[in-house]
Amino acid sequence: xxxxxxxxxxxxxxxxxxxxxxxxxxxxxxxxxxxxxxxxxxxxxxxxxxxxxxxxxxxxxxxxxxxxxxxxxxxxxxxxxxxxxxxxxxxxxxxxxxxxxxxxxxxxxxxxxxxxxxxxxxxxxxxxxxxxxxxxxxxxxxxxxxxxxxxxxxxxxxxxxxxxxxxxxxxxxxxxxxxxxxxxxxxxxxxxxxxxxxxxxxxxxxxxxxxxxxxxxxxxxxxxxxxxxxxxxxxxxxxxxxxxxxxxxxxxxxxxxxxxxxxxxxxxxxxxxxxxxxxxxxxxxxxxxxxxxxxxxxxxxxxxxxxxxxxxxxxxxxxxxxxxxxxxxxxxxxxxxxxxxxxxxxxxxxxxxxxxxxxxxxxxxxxxxxxxxxxxxxxxxxxxxxxxxxxxxxxxx
Numbered sequence: 001x002x003x004x005x006x007x008x009x010x011x012x013x014x015x016x017x018x019x020x021x022x023x024x025x026x027x028x029x030x031x032x033x034x035x036x037x038x039x040x041x042x043x044x045x046x047x048x049x050x051x052x053x054x055x056x057x058x059x060x061x062x063x064x065x066x067x068x069x070x071x072x073x074x075x076x077x078x079x080x081x082x083x084x085x086x087x088x089x090x091x092x093x094x095x096x097x098x099x100x101x102x103x104x105x106x107x108x109x110x111x112x113x114x115x116x117x118x119x120x121x122x123x124x125x126x127x128x129x130x131x132x133x134x135x136x137x138x139x140x141x142x143x144x145x146x147x148x149x150x151x152x153x154x155x156x157x158x159x160x161x162x163x164x165x166x167x168x169x170x171x172x173x174x175x176x177x178x179x180x181x182x183x184x185x186x187x188x189x190x191x192x193x194x195x196x197x198x199x200x201x202x203x204x205x206x207x208x209x210x211x212x213x214x215x216x217x218x219x220x221x222x223x224x225x226x227x228x229x230x231x232x233x234x235x236x237x238x239x240x241x242x243x244x245x246x247x248x249x250x251x252x253x254x255x256x257x258x259x260x261x262x263x264x265x266x267x268x269x270x271x272x273x274x275x276x277x278x279x280x281x282x283x284x285x286x287x288x289x290x291x292x293x294x295x296x297x298x299x300x301x302x303x304x305x306x307x308x309x310x311x312x313x314x315x316x317x318x319x320x321x322x323x324x325x326x327x328x329x330x331x332x333x334x335x336x337x338x339x340x341x342x343x344x345x346x347x348x349x350x351x352x353x354x355x356x357x358x359x360x361x362x363x364x365x366x367x368x369x370x371x372x373x374x375x376x377x378x379x380x381x382x383x384x385x386x387x388x389x390x391x392x393x394x395x396x397x
Contacts, residue, residue, distance in 0.1 A: 062140030065167060068106035069176040070391055071099050071153045074183065078103025079155065080196040081238055085179075087165070089149040099153070099209075101204060109165075109174070110141035143167050147232040153179045157191045157271070157304035189300025193237040193263075193270040203233035210239070222246045230262070237267035244276045271297055273344055275305045283309055290315035295388055310344055317351055326351045342371035344380070349388070358392035 071085070072078055082098040085105045096105035150162040158181040167174065198209070211227030223246050229239040244259030257280060263273035274297040281289035294312040297305055308334035316325035329348045336344065349364035365385045369378065 008101045050277045059233065062142050063110065063172055064140050065109040065172050065174050066106070067096075067109050067151075067165070067174045067176060067180065068104070069151065069163060069300070071105065071181065072317050073181050079153075079181070080192060080199075082211055084154045086152050086154060087149055088152060088162070089145070089228075093152075095154075096151075101208070109146075110139060151176055152178065153181055155181055155191060157184055157187070157301050158182060159184050184303035185301075187301035187303065187369045188367050189269045189271040189297075189304070191271050191301065193267045194271075195235045195237045195267050195270075197231075199229075199233045199239075203229045203236055203239070206232065207236065207239045207242070210242060210246075212251075214242065219246055219250050223250070235266045237263045237270045238272070240266060241272045241276060244273060248276065248280060253280060253284070269300060271301045271304045274300065275308060278308055278311050282315070285318075287315040306332060307341065309335070309345070310341060313344070313347055313351075317347065317354075322351055322355055326355075339371045342368050343373075345371065347385075353388060357394065358388045358395055362388035362392060 013205065030128050051331045058336045069085075070078070077392060078101070079099060080101075082100065084095050085099065085107070087109070088094050096109065097105045099105045100144075146165050151165065152160040152162045154160065161180040161182075163176040163179055164172065165176065171287065185227045196204075206225045206229040210222045210229060213219075213222035213225060223243065226239050226243040226246060230236050230243065233239070240259050240263035244256045244263065247253075247256035247259055257277070260273040260276045260280075263270060273295050276299065278290050278293040281287075281293060290311055294308040294315070297308045298312070309328045313325045313329035313332065316322075327347065329344055329351065332341070332344055333348075345364045345368035349361040349368070351361075352364060354362040362385050365381055368375075369381055369385070373376070375381070
């Protein structure tokens with residue numbers, strides 16, 4: 001198998017297939033061990049004492065908290081589409097709820113495990129999957145588990161404000177206030193289509209039901225509701241784009257292409273369908289199309305889906321456009337400040353090796369080893385580093 005094909009498969013395996021802003025980037029769920037509910041103490045002989053004693057390490061009481069708040073855009077308006085709300089604790093995130101048509105959200109914290117996401121942004125499905133409480137599972141959450149936790153909204157291309165979760169003295173009722181979303185940079189394109197603001201009530205209702213069904217993996221129901229939304233309002237770009245994601249998940253590729261094209265026809269400044277089209281093209285090895293769609297996405301809004309730079313680099317590499325591939329890969333590195341996509345170092349290593357910069361290629365692959373020490377391909381990369389280091393010493397400058 002050629003290096004470029006091998007790399008393409010690595011990218012596809014690690015990239016999320018989320019084509020909509022509501023399926024944004026998140027992390028692993030936080031957790032905590034349940035406290036004991038025992039009120040009995042033992043004496044030094046091991047017998048149970050009938051006299052209550054003070055426990056130097058009292059158990060943390062677990063309870064369900066009812067949380068509510070609101071999300072507003074920087075201009076003071078609520079987002080016209082439902083957005084996910086995440087709880088972030090110690091750097092790990094769990095999706096808890098979605099906003100309604102007025103930007104409000106409410107959920108019971110500790111009543112269920114929430115919607116789990118992966119911190120690498122690489123392995124979660126197109127749609128987040130709800131998980132119901134299993135029999136015997138401990139419900140509620142302790143105050144200790146909530147120390148330092150905060151809530152944020154998720155919308156690609158926007159910087160989310162955060163609100164702290166403060167359970168003290170609230171008797172299970174938490175009014176967290178308002179989360180404000182501010183756009184990153186001044187971009188021509190947007191991840192919120194203007195057509196969403198003009199959609200009639202029936203179309204919005206069907207869109208929201210379709211979104212919920214998609215997140216619950218009920219793809220046939222999602223397809224039905226989204227078809228209804230675009231029938232009621234044919235200019236509903238967000239509904240067309242989500243329908244494209246649903247059809248892609250159902251492996252109905254031709255239908256997905258048509259859906260995304262309909263979304264662009266409805267709103268040419270809407271970034272999301274270009275991202276969806278780049279994903280479809282990547283899966284089908286249509287490298288020229290990948291380059292075209294990713295360039296359009298980055299031209300409209302470089303902050304919305306930075307991973308399209310990685311797509312662009314991989315496509316140009318497979319086309320033999322090494323300078324363009326290196327440029328996109330290095331730009332992606334500057335945006336991936338948390339090193340969530342260490343595979344970019346592998347791609348840069350391949351690009352530099354093709355350009356006979358073996359020392360630079362080895363350095364990139366050593367960087368990958370440092371960022372992903374437990375990767376399944378670690379031994380193969382180590383061997384490649386040795387090969388490249390040897391080449392760098394025998395190849396004249």
